[in-house]
Amino acid sequence: AQKVTQAQTEISVVEKEDVTLDCVYETRDTTYYLFWYKQPPSGELVFLIRRNSFDEQNEISGRYSWNFQKSTSSFNFTITASQVVDSAVYFCALSEADNNAGNMLTFGGGTRLMVKP
Amino acid sequence: AAGVIQSPRHLIKEKRETATLKCYPIPRHDTVYWYQQGPGQDPQFLISFYEKMQSDKGSIPDRFSAQQFSDYHSELNMSSLELGDSALYFCASSWGAGYQETQYFGPGTRLLVL
Numbered sequence: 001a002q003k004v005t006q007a008q009t010e011i012s013v014v015e016k017e018d019v020t021l022d023c024v025y026e027t028r029d030t031t032y033y034l035f036w037y038k039q040p041p042s043g044e045l046v047f048l049i050r051r052n053s054f055d056e057q058n059e060i061s062g063r064y065s066w067n068f069q070k071s072t073s074s075f076n077f078t079i080t081a082s083q084v085v086d087s088a089v090y091f092c093a094l095s096e097a098d099n100n101a102g103n104m105l106t107f108g109g110g111t112r113l114m115v116k117p
Numbered sequence: 118a119a120g121v122i123q124s125p126r127h128l129i130k131e132k133r134e135t136a137t138l139k140c141y142p143i144p145r146h147d148t149v150y151w152y153q154q155g156p157g158q159d160p161q162f163l164i165s166f167y168e169k170m171q172s173d174k175g176s177i178p179d180r181f182s183a184q185q186f187s188d189y190h191s192e193l194n195m196s197s198l199e200l201g202d203s204a205l206y207f208c209a210s211s212w213g214a215g216y217q218e219t220q221y222f223g224p225g226t227r228l229l230v231l
Binding site: 031103 | 214224227
């Protein structure tokens, strides 16, 4: 069963628009971490943020903000005033404390964001 | 800051050949992970090593093997290559092997099997 779901496979916006990328996860663990990574056209995976399951405070970093809601098992990512350089595939990922889960990251299917000038 | 180094960056092989991918973790990182990303897909975990011992195993084919050396670099050995092995192979590293550790990814090795 898919543990991390990114329902939006592709989003297209015009520069300066705000955009929210959705991430829904499922886990039986009460202890886990959630991550967001960015994969630009060049292909590398760039770490953006890590959030543990006990910290539901929203976080803002420049134009980026993250909304973590345990009640809905969601960890959404908003880019404010999008720029062409934000064009990339964005992955949400889950790491569970369960010993059987190991220390691997389980990724969502990714959301391709295209920001047009 | 130093990042994860992977070599080679691109590799072209024929079916049934072998390939070796190398990964040099961020200095002082003791854990290495390997992921495979097929075209248009999300990265899939293959295997990880902590302090030179295998720590977790994912969907790694039996034709693949990996190890971590005393200097913490890791190599992924792939034999009897198949067309379906064509993918982007990422190595990631972290300080510590816990679920809470942030994995920092290298630029990837793009393998094409003809």
